[in-house]
Amino acid sequence: MSTLTELSLSEVTTGLRHGNFSSRELAQAYLERIERLDPALHTFLTLTPELALVQADQADQLLSDWRKNGGAAPSPLLGIPLAVKDILCVAGVRCTCGSRILENFIPPYNATSVARLRQAGMVILGKTNTDEFAMGSSTENSAYGVTHNPWDLSRVPGGSSGGSAAAVAAGLAPLALGTDTGGSVRQPASLCGVTGLKPTYGRVSRYGLVAFGSSLDVVGVFGHSAADAALVFAQMAGQDTLDATSVELPVPEFQPDASTKPSLYGLRVGVPGEYFITGMQPEVEAAIHQAITILEELGAVIQPVSLPHTQYALPVYYLIAPAEASANLARYDGVRYGPRQPAEVMWDVFRHTRGELFGPEVKRRIMLGTYALSAGYYDAYYGQAQKVRTLIKRDFDQAFTQVNLIATPATPNTAFRIGEHADDPLSMYLEDIFTLPANLAGVPGIAFPAGFDSKGLPIGIQLTAASFQEDLLFRAAHAYQQATDWHTRRPSLNQS
Amino acid sequence: MPNDIIPAMTLTIEQVEHIANLARLELSASEKERMSQQLSAILDYVNRLQSLDTAGIPPTSSVLPPRSVLRLDEPHPGLDLETLLRNAPETEADQFRVPPVLD
Numbered sequence: 105m106s107t108l109t110e111l112s113l114s115e116v117t118t119g120l121r122h123g124n125f126s127s128r129e130l131a132q133a134y135l136e137r138i139e140r141l142d143p144a145l146h147t148f149l150t151l152t153p154e155l156a157l158v159q160a161d162q163a164d165q166l167l168s169d170w171r172k173n174g175g176a177a178p179s180p181l182l183g184i185p186l187a188v189k190d191i192l193c194v195a196g197v198r199c200t201c202g203s204r205i206l207e208n209f210i211p212p213y214n215a216t217s218v219a220r221l222r223q224a225g226m227v228i229l230g231k232t233n234t235d236e237f238a239m240g241s242s243t244e245n246s247a248y249g250v251t252h253n254p255w256d257l258s259r260v261p262g263g264s265s266g267g268s269a270a271a272v273a274a275g276l277a278p279l280a281l282g283t284d285t286g287g288s289v290r291q292p293a294s295l296c297g298v299t300g301l302k303p304t305y306g307r308v309s310r311y312g313l314v315a316f317g318s319s320l321d322v323v324g325v326f327g328h329s330a331a332d333a334a335l336v337f338a339q340m341a342g343q344d345t346l347d348a349t350s351v352e353l354p355v356p357e358f359q360p361d362a363s364t365k366p367s368l369y370g371l372r373v374g375v376p377g378e379y380f381i382t383g384m385q386p387e388v389e390a391a392i393h394q395a396i397t398i399l400e401e402l403g404a405v406i407q408p409v410s411l412p413h414t415q416y417a418l419p420v421y422y423l424i425a426p427a428e429a430s431a432n433l434a435r436y437d438g439v440r441y442g443p444r445q446p447a448e449v450m451w452d453v454f455r456h457t458r459g460e461l462f463g464p465e466v467k468r469r470i471m472l473g474t475y476a477l478s479a480g481y482y483d484a485y486y487g488q489a490q491k492v493r494t495l496i497k498r499d500f501d502q503a504f505t506q507v508n509l510i511a512t513p514a515t516p517n518t519a520f521r522i523g524e525h526a527d528d529p530l531s532m533y534l535e536d537i538f539t540l541p542a543n544l545a546g547v548p549g550i551a552f553p554a555g556f557d558s559k560g561l562p563i564g565i566q567l568t569a570a571s572f573q574e575d576l577l578f579r580a581a582h583a584y585q586q587a588t589d590w591h592t593r594r595p596s597l598n599q600s
Numbered sequence: 601m602p603n604d605i606i607p608a609m610t611l612t613i614e615q616v617e618h619i620a621n622l623a624r625l626e627l628s629a630s631e632k633e634r635m636s637q638q639l640s641a642i643l644d645y646v647n648r649l650q651s652l653d654t655a656g657i658p659p660t661s662s663v664l665p666p667r668s669v670l671r672l673d674e675p676h677p678g679l680d681l682e683t684l685l686r687n688a689p690e691t692e693a694d695q696f697r698v699p700p701v702l703d
């Protein structure tokens with residue numbers, strides 16, 4: 105039965121429709137694999153096997169009805185298992201956000217992204233590990249232990265959506281949801297050798313996503329290919345009356361070109377010099393240049409482009425995101441949810457509950473954000489960061505008048521060792537320098553495998569496009585994946 | 601180059617205590633010490649923004665164009681009280697229960 109987990113998504117969809125195997129058998133195959141491999145990887149925080157089998161049986165019923173009665177073809181996602189980052193609400197299933205302050209929180213409703221995927225008949229396997237409240241680049245900030253990179257267990261999977269990225273890489277789920285505030289989908293996708301999409305800000309409803317940085321947060325997806333990610337994106341995207349920032353725009357359908365060399369003729373791809381910096385891993389730089397050559401061979405025109413304010417993205421991000429986080433996390437006060445630290449007066453309940461149950465990185469960012477917003481410092485820090493954010497956004501606006509896509513490395517280095525950045529928050533923040541600018545500008549980005557370094561660790565390329573042009577990201581990434589096989593490589597997990 | 605003339609940022613223990621109070625965070629003595637060092641280093645790094653001339657540049661608070669999102673003011677069923685109170689550490693008479701606000 106374990107071979108079911110090795111099929112491609114389109115093979116699984118076909119197999120389910122033909123009745124070669126059932127959704128229940130598929131879910132069981134993944135649950136068995138999780139049981140066998142996850143103790144060493146720790147990608148899941150909560151498993152929902154009973155729920156998964158009920159949902160799989162519902163999918164099997166719909167598939168069987170369709171085989172009998174015909175009619176419109178069911179969604180290609182019907183009966184397909186899904187892992188969900190533990191920061192998106194699934195009704196009735198514990199949602200910890202990787203934090204002790206929500207260790208027993210049971211959301212009473214589904215996130216819209218989750219609800220729409222359930223509508224298509226996807227089967228939820230469980231909730232995946234994350235840095236606490238999505239603040240981190242390694243899952244080391246999870247209160248429930250680190251996730252291990254399936255390519256090298258001594259290394260991090262990236263973060264904050266590291267559990268979802270590692271679960272897909274290890275074949276514990278064919279698809280997984282993540283969230284991306286500063287790179288939390290694209291950076292772990294890069295470090296785990298999978299495809300990760302960060303949609304345009306406003307494209308996917310955030311209702312039921314526990315808020316971190318409200319002007320930056322988006323819901324994204326991991327899969328083995330751009331075509332797989334595109335299916336989930338199409339199902340999730342679109343306006344939602346429950347999220348006032350979701351945008352009412354049509355979502356263009358992506359139809360993957362099945363030829364081995366789909367043409368990228370007519371696309372202009374910009375390469376910004378600011379993303380090839382001294383200090384980055386030379387093997388990463390070489391692999392990205394190689395990948396850009398392949399895009400050129402597929403018909404794209406490659407040209408230099410400049411994003412002159414790139415170096416300011418990190419300082420801007422580390423003022424704006426913590427400022428927004430300090431406001432969003434004010435709600436964790438031991439009154440409406442979570443455990444409460446007892447005290448005589450309410451103000452002490454707040455201070456002790458928050459002081460005891462938030463982890464070090466969350467406290468650091470609350471402090472940083474509170475400082476940046478405090479009287480006397482607001483203009484110099486938060487205000488100035490918002491103005492420089494405008495300059496960063498204008499860089500992208502300007503670049504996208506010249507090119508359709510921008511190609512860069514997704515990360516400066518391949519996966520780092522667990523503990524390598526311990527107690528040096530700034531060095532950890534620098535791992536995200538290539539992914540932060542897209543969040544500040546709101547533009548969509550996709551990261552996917554473009555080679556391996558000499559240690560056998562995946563290297564990721566990132567493509568960004570102008571707002572609401574996810575279809576261009578899918579077209580280019582899909583063409584690259586038709587012409588190469590990096591995305592089909594799997595880690596060898598020698599389990600006992 | 602203008603970075604050179606900005607003095608290294610230090611956040612004193614007193615400042616850390618002031619911010620922690622604003623944020624309603626109880627910190628231990630060692631946490632205050634570490635917070636002072638680490639926040640100083642981060643603020644030192646982000647201070648490079650001060651060298652940019654942003655006169656006349658409007659701030660970006662959202663990348664989306666400003667717009668009003670309104671819906672019809674019609675009543676519709678929401679979640680019931682019991683469901684909403686289920687995650688609370690302490691409730692009484694369909695309300696959240698907290699200790700006294702005043703000493």
